[in-house]
Amino acid sequence: xxxYIGIAVMFLxxxxxAGLMVWLGSVLGKKNPTPxxxxxxxxxxxxxxxxxxxxxxxxYLTAILxxxxxxxxxxxxxxxxxxxxxxxxxxVEMGVFLAILMVGYVYARDNGALDWK
Amino acid sequence: MRGPSAADLSLLVxxxxxxxxxxxxxxxxxxxxxxxxxxVGTVIAALTxxxxxxxxxxxxxxxxxxxxFVLDGYSQFFKLLIAATLLLATLLSVGRRSDDGVPRGDxxxxxxxxxxGMMISVSAVDLIPxxxxxxxxxxxxxxxxxxxxxxxxxxxxxxxxxxxxxxASALLLFGISLxxxxxxxxxxxxxxxxxxxxxxxxxxxxxxAIGLVVGGLAFKIAAVPFHAWAPDAYQGATAPVAAFLxxxxxxxxxxxxxxxxxxxFGTETALLSPIIVxxxxxxxxxxxxxALSQTDMxxxxxxxxxxxxxxxxxxxxxxxxxxxxxxxxxAFFYVFMTLGAFGVVIALGARGEQLDGFQGLAAQRPAVAxxxxxxxxxxxxxxxxxxxxxKFGVITSAVxxxxxxxxxxxxGCSVITAFVxxxxxxxxxxxxxxxxxxxxxxxxxxxxxxxxxxxTLVGGVLPAGLMSWAVxx
Numbered sequence: 001x002x003x004y005i006g007i008a009v010m011f012l013x014x015x016x017x018a019g020l021m022v023w024l025g026s027v028l029g030k031k032n033p034t035p036x037x038x039x040x041x042x043x044x045x046x047x048x049x050x051x052x053x054x055x056x057x058x059x060y061l062t063a064i065l066x067x068x069x070x071x072x073x074x075x076x077x078x079x080x081x082x083x084x085x086x087x088x089x090x091x092v093e094m095g096v097f098l099a100i101l102m103v104g105y106v107y108a109r110d111n112g113a114l115d116w117k
Numbered sequence: 118m119r120g121p122s123a124a125d126l127s128l129l130v131x132x133x134x135x136x137x138x139x140x141x142x143x144x145x146x147x148x149x150x151x152x153x154x155x156x157v158g159t160v161i162a163a164l165t166x167x168x169x170x171x172x173x174x175x176x177x178x179x180x181x182x183x184x185x186f187v188l189d190g191y192s193q194f195f196k197l198l199i200a201a202t203l204l205l206a207t208l209l210s211v212g213r214r215s216d217d218g219v220p221r222g223d224x225x226x227x228x229x230x231x232x233x234g235m236m237i238s239v240s241a242v243d244l245i246p247x248x249x250x251x252x253x254x255x256x257x258x259x260x261x262x263x264x265x266x267x268x269x270x271x272x273x274x275x276x277x278x279x280x281x282x283x284x285a286s287a288l289l290l291f292g293i294s295l296x297x298x299x300x301x302x303x304x305x306x307x308x309x310x311x312x313x314x315x316x317x318x319x320x321x322x323x324x325x326a327i328g329l330v331v332g333g334l335a336f337k338i339a340a341v342p343f344h345a346w347a348p349d350a351y352q353g354a355t356a357p358v359a360a361f362l363x364x365x366x367x368x369x370x371x372x373x374x375x376x377x378x379x380x381x382f383g384t385e386t387a388l389l390s391p392i393i394v395x396x397x398x399x400x401x402x403x404x405x406x407x408a409l410s411q412t413d414m415x416x417x418x419x420x421x422x423x424x425x426x427x428x429x430x431x432x433x434x435x436x437x438x439x440x441x442x443x444x445x446x447x448a449f450f451y452v453f454m455t456l457g458a459f460g461v462v463i464a465l466g467a468r469g470e471q472l473d474g475f476q477g478l479a480a481q482r483p484a485v486a487x488x489x490x491x492x493x494x495x496x497x498x499x500x501x502x503x504x505x506x507x508k509f510g511v512i513t514s515a516v517x518x519x520x521x522x523x524x525x526x527x528x529g530c531s532v533i534t535a536f537v538x539x540x541x542x543x544x545x546x547x548x549x550x551x552x553x554x555x556x557x558x559x560x561x562x563x564x565x566x567x568x569x570x571x572x573t574l575v576g577g578v579l580p581a582g583l584m585s586w587a588v589x590x
Contacts, residue, residue, distance in 0.1 A: 100140065103140045103143050103144055104143070106143075106144055107143045107144070107146060107147075110146065110147035110148070111146075111147065
């Protein structure tokens with residue numbers, strides 16, 4: 001069990017530090033509430049709305065693009081770790097992979113997916 | 118585990134050609150103003166991919182990608198067919214004023230990607246790559262159906278197709294997971310040997326697994342009871358997209374189904390036979406009868422394509438190599454006669470989309486009416502057109518497998534569909550003109566119609582050359 005004590009201490013420290021900061025903030029901070037500030041935070045979207053209501057699709061577009069290029073990194077890390085062993089073949093394969101992703105990026109930019117309208 | 122080698126990549130030449138074309142067109146999509154650039158690029162890609170596929174027709178069987186992908190006569194036959202479908206569908210999309218709102222670059226990218234998915238699916242010998250390839254094909258098809266975003270009918274069709282398609286994909290995936298649970302592998306050969314050596318026939322889950330896999334694939338070929346999407350999707354889509362789906366999706370689905378049934382589940386004929394007989398019989402009956410009451414040409418051809426899925430399945434009932442060859446021949450001729458019939462509908466524009474639009478066409482444009490008559494006779498299965506050869510092959514194979522009732526049903530449904538197709542012919546030749554004569558067709562459309570008519574006629578007179586290519590896996 002001894003090896004888990006470190007983890008328990010880290011949990012306590014992390015929880016304590018986070019709790020301390022929230023508590024200090026609520027005690028020391030100035031309070032100037034507005035309806036927007038008091039509402040739940042949900043990435044700029046209405047937290048409660050009717051199922052048939054309209055919603056802005058631009059958040060999803062940005063999120064999907066973020067996931068696409070974030071997953072790219074998932075492939076880059078193992079490649080970086082094994083860079084020497086993979087040699088030129090790995091370099092070329094990764095180049096092709098990144099080139100295809102860049103085509104996607106150019107296409108998204110051409111179509112205005114990155115303009116926040 | 119090693120990565121793909123250069124030898125593996127050499128198996129993928131037709132697919133790689135299409136993918137390179139996709140990447141170039143994506144870069145150019147917003148930089149070109151003329152739609153012709155995209156058309157010419159797609160035509161070149163389709164031609165080179167078709168030539169690359171035909172080069173490998175006689176290479177024998179080569180397997181690659183850790184045994185998940187195979188190049189054999191069967192796969193190359195279908196790849197050639199898919200390249201031809203892509204080529205004709207691209208040519209038929211030229212010069213359509215009603216599709217002005219469609220972004221040409223994106224449209225051709227989606228056609229190319231869907232064709233890539235079809236090509237990979239006919240070469241897949243493992244259920245996971247098969248699923249991925251079919252998803253690539255269907256997801257592109259959903260977007261193609263809904264590509265006219267400003268039209269409610271197009272959106273409605275795309276949503277219906279998407280919902281039913283997702284459901285069918287889930288069925289296929291569930292079937293794949295059950296198959297994996299029973300056999301411990303997703304490779305076709307591995308499934309077959311596990312079924313044979315472990316004697317899993319008595320397992321009730323095997324029937325469920327096979328039923329789900331076959332059901333998921335039956336959706337792609339629009340066989341009853343997985344057909345409900347086809348009429349709505351075809352009607353809401355632009356006519357060239359409907360033609361591409363009717364021909365390409367069906368060819369790829371049949372190819373995948375044929376390989377799964379013959380290679381993976383080939384030992385379980387007793388379980389498979391009732392499923393395929395049911396699908397074929399229902400498709401024949403429902404497709405033929407419902408086609409009778411249609412007045413929209415795209416819906417009429419959709420129901421006709423459902424009936425034709427039934428005919429093509431007749432060859433798979435027997436589970437023999439000869440039966441699969443008959444289905445391959447059927448798929449080949451079906452693609453050309455359907456693209457041809459859709460081609461005339463496309464060429465006539467808004468007039469061609471209604472049954473009434475064909476009234477008196479023969480008096481105004483005798484050549485067009487004659488070409489349409491060839492396609493209609495071929496779809497009916499009238500000698501000496503290719504449709505007769507195709508139908509004769511699959512019905513013979515059903516009789517040889519001992520399914521006399523099914524064969525009689527198939528011949529009976531031929532009579533019903535003859536009424537459907539001949540109604541169009543009667544309108545063309547025996548009624549008075551109601552609409553002004555259609556404008557001259559663009560050269561590309563005329564060329565596509567000529568190719569389709571040529572294959573339909575020559576295939577009916579000299580089918581032997583083609584049939585020698587149609588070898589079962």
